[in-house]
Amino acid sequence: MSYRQGVFVCLLLSGLFAGCATIPKDAFKLSPTSLEERQLQSRKFDTLDQKLLLAAGAGVLQDLGYNIDESNTTLGVLTASKKADAKDTGQIVALVALGLLTGTMTPYDDKQKITLCLVIKESLDDPNSSVARITMQRIIWNVQGMISRVESIKAPELYQVFFDKLSKATFLEANQI
Amino acid sequence: MSIRTCSWLAVFLLIIAGCATQNQHVMESGSAVELRSFQTRAFDMTDKKKMLNAIIATLQDLDFIIDKADEDLGLVTGTKYSGYQIRMSVIVRPRGETQLAVRASALYNDKAIEEPMPYQDFFTALEKSLFLTAHQVD
Numbered sequence: 001m002s003y004r005q006g007v008f009v010c011l012l013l014s015g016l017f018a019g020c021a022t023i024p025k026d027a028f029k030l031s032p033t034s035l036e037e038r039q040l041q042s043r044k045f046d047t048l049d050q051k052l053l054l055a056a057g058a059g060v061l062q063d064l065g066y067n068i069d070e071s072n073t074t075l076g077v078l079t080a081s082k083k084a085d086a087k088d089t090g091q092i093v094a095l096v097a098l099g100l101l102t103g104t105m106t107p108y109d110d111k112q113k114i115t116l117c118l119v120i121k122e123s124l125d126d127p128n129s130s131v132a133r134i135t136m137q138r139i140i141w142n143v144q145g146m147i148s149r150v151e152s153i154k155a156p157e158l159y160q161v162f163f164d165k166l167s168k169a170t171f172l173e174a175n176q177i
Numbered sequence: 178m179s180i181r182t183c184s185w186l187a188v189f190l191l192i193i194a195g196c197a198t199q200n201q202h203v204m205e206s207g208s209a210v211e212l213r214s215f216q217t218r219a220f221d222m223t224d225k226k227k228m229l230n231a232i233i234a235t236l237q238d239l240d241f242i243i244d245k246a247d248e249d250l251g252l253v254t255g256t257k258y259s260g261y262q263i264r265m266s267v268i269v270r271p272r273g274e275t276q277l278a279v280r281a282s283a284l285y286n287d288k289a290i291e292e293p294m295p296y297q298d299f300f301t302a303l304e305k306s307l308f309l310t311a312h313q314v315d
Binding site: 023024025027028029030034037038041069070072074075076077079115116117119121133135136137138139149150151152 | 246256295301
């Protein structure tokens with residue numbers, strides 16, 4: 001095979017593979033840090049009244065401007081979402097600078113939809129407590145209205161803010177697990 | 178054939194073709210039996226609520242947000258965003274007197290996942306959460 005034929009075959013193969021949407025291998029695998037993340041996302045409350053925690057959680061989310069999308073008391077699930085601004089001055093400045101250099105302007109982030117999910121269940125190691133766990137994710141759109149990013153939000157300081165509010169709303173202490 | 182007849186025929190064919198092929202997808206599926214076996218596992222337990230709680234916890238561990246949870250139907254639906262989108266539905270139903278059957282189905286960027294590996298990984302994570310072994314279902 002000549003060099004040119006080789007290049008052609010390589011291009012053809014990469015084209016074929018690019019066409020198949022492959023699922024990332026780790027999409028359904030527990031990450032090595034999943035236990036640590038679970039601990040960061042969870043707090044233990046000294047009550048067995050899971051309805052109280054869920055109702056208080058709904059109140060906190062409403063205070064934060066979220067709309068409740070799904071709730072299930074028996075399974076202790078609450079999902080809520082809101083749209084918010086996603087403009088980041090740092091990113092805009094960097095992209096404008098890059099645009100001046102290259103002559104093409106990359107669209108910057110404009111809006112985001114944040115979804116939060118609160119799950120309450122009985123504590124496995126303490127029969128008198130319940131555990132609340134919060135997880136978050138978002139979709140970000142750029143100024144052209146196209147999705148620029150979809151991601152999980154992993155920010156311990158945000159979990160802390162939420163649990164502080166939940167703690168105040170229930171008059172119960174939020175303990176680390 | 179005149180140009181006029183030709184164009185009418187073309188329009189007619191377009192309408193027919195559109196309907197037939199688009200409707201064909203409404204009830205179509207891949208190899209249903211094989212897919213079902215990838216997607217289903219049986220567990221030696223009968224507590225449906227405990228199973229649903231474990232599924233919710235596993236989905237959270239895998240960075241999913243729970244979109245829907247219904248205890249009566251034994252259904253949990255979740256979405257994961259991580260540069261891509263995965264939507265997953267999991268259904269729990271009794272299997273005989275002593276077991277629960279769990280069936281998961283997922284979409285990767287809105288396309289059905291028909292490979293065994295992702296489901297295998299999900300059930301491995303669920304096993305860990307339940308401290309139970311998942312049995313292959315025929």
